[in-house]
Amino acid sequence: MSSFHDVSFPLSLAFGASGGPVRQTEIITLASGHEQRNTAQANSRRKYDAGVGIKNLGDMQILIAFFEARRGQLYSFRFRDPVDFTADNNIGIGDGQTTEFQLSKAYEDQAGSWQRMITKPVLGSLAMRLNAQSTTDFSIDYTTGLVTFDTAPANGVVISASFEFDVPVRFDIAHLNTSLEAFGAGGAVNIPLIEVLAHA
Incomplete structure (x- = not known):
């Protein structure tokens, strides 16, 4: 992912964010009332709104930067x-x-069941096991x-892994709509983020 910056959205702003997986399903209702359901996408895609974390002017300045x-x-x-x-x-x-x-x-x-590819494990969080026995004889690309x-x-x-991970996302807006409220508090309507899926 050449257009990826290996930095995290500020945790102070992420607190209180909402969102989760989106799955696009085409639903056709037949004349009989029965349904046909299909999906063109094998994987879900996550969307978030991080605007809740903006509490004051300082937060807004961090977001703009x-x-x-x-x-x-x-x-x-x-x-x-x-x-x-996790x-x-x-x-x-x-x-x-x-x-x-x-x-x-x-x-x-x-x-x-569904298997989700994880491309952004958290630094230092990975533990690997071979037949339930811990091993350190490996390397990991955290990107x-x-x-x-x-x-x-x-x-x-059997190869097992335990780890924490982040989601690769981008801003889902081209215009950061901000306002200056009473007593210098910053405000934002919403800060939509959308997952960037990796090539399988």
Whole structure:
């Protein structure tokens, strides 16, 4: 992701942010009343509103500086989902040859499952296990979420990962609409952010 700045949206402004996954589903209601449902997108895409965290003029100045440094919508950046920011699950099975494995998070219940690619793990948060045994014989690219083992895990070995992660997002507005309220307090209608999906 060449248009990515490896910096985080200011945590002081992110407090109280709302949002979550969006899934686009095309729903066609037939004359019989039955439905046909389809989706053109395999993955969900997250949207957030970070405007709640703007409490005063100082916060507004921090936001403007961050917005300008990202050139508005041009460069994406890290954002911590207020609810969904940890994972602890299997990410692959060894075959004796493969050394690289992509971090992911599993969402599943009795009826279905979905595997989400994670590309922005938090620095220092990753713990890897091979057949439930901790290992440190690996390296991690914190900008792609790609784990590389020093030696390929043996055939059938279950590879597990525990980590925290951020979401790569960009501003979903070209115009930062701000106002100066009474007693020098800053105000913003909304600060929409949208996830930037990585190429699979």
